[in-house]
Amino acid sequence: MDIVHRIGIKAPAADVYKALATIEGLAGWWTRDTTGNAQPGGHVAFRFHTVTGDEIGGFTMGVLEQTPDHKVRWQVEDGPAEWLGTEVEFQLSQQDGQTIVMFGHRQWRDAGPGGEFMAHCSTKWATFLLSLRELVETGRGQPAPDDVKISNWH
């Protein structure tokens, strides 16, 4: 089972790639508490907090691939059980003057009870991809803890 999304960003691929392939870029649209080494073979830790500062969890990604202006691919090394071993991929292309991001969070084996956790993550990824677009187009995204809340699960 895969989560897939597609979004178009009115900016050069190099700008989108920078937001996906650097710690500073990632901290600008996913979660401010992003640390580590975003180079291939490196590990990046993404931690999430409430607006009042309590930690509510996070993920550690192993960077499998970075192809400048084209692709970033991670494997989940630490996080919720359902995420372990899954892969996250961003592929960039050009269409109609936009940089198209094809997003995949792939190889889910367990969607959680009733499929609710995977469904939550799917919607949440969409809001973060809108935040990525906002960051690249305007210079200011909505990373956690200022992210769009979508439910009782944040």
Next chain:
Amino acid sequence: MDIVHRIGIKAPAADVYKALATIEGLAGWWTRDTTGNAQPGGHVAFRFHTVTGDEIGGFTMGVLEQTPDHKVRWQVEDGPAEWLGTEVEFQLSQQDGQTIVMFGHRQWRDAGPGGEFMAHCSTKWATFLLSLRELVETGRGQPAPDDVKISNWH
């Protein structure tokens, strides 16, 4: 292949159900040009236009199931080839004082070239579910043609 989403709405299930099970409700968050009979056995036509009024396509759904305050299920009878025969489902439950919408657009057999069309629809559904939440919580959604544009594909 399924598209799945989950969103929480701070309103009674009856209010969310009304937005999913009536023509007026659907026109308030998905597309203003919604016509037909939303009762089980009925057919509902959803047409999309540009802001300048040009028609850009649409879908016709057969209503398979409506269980008040719990579930709405449609089958796609007309629309893009990739949508034909797929099913769209909204399941409602209560958690932490919110009405949780579990959304599924199921039984895709063809995701389009490179999987791009299904990925586009996944992201677009997320923005429409945020519009559904906005409609129910505030009385005003963002149905097409005033929907959030996500790419060169609208």
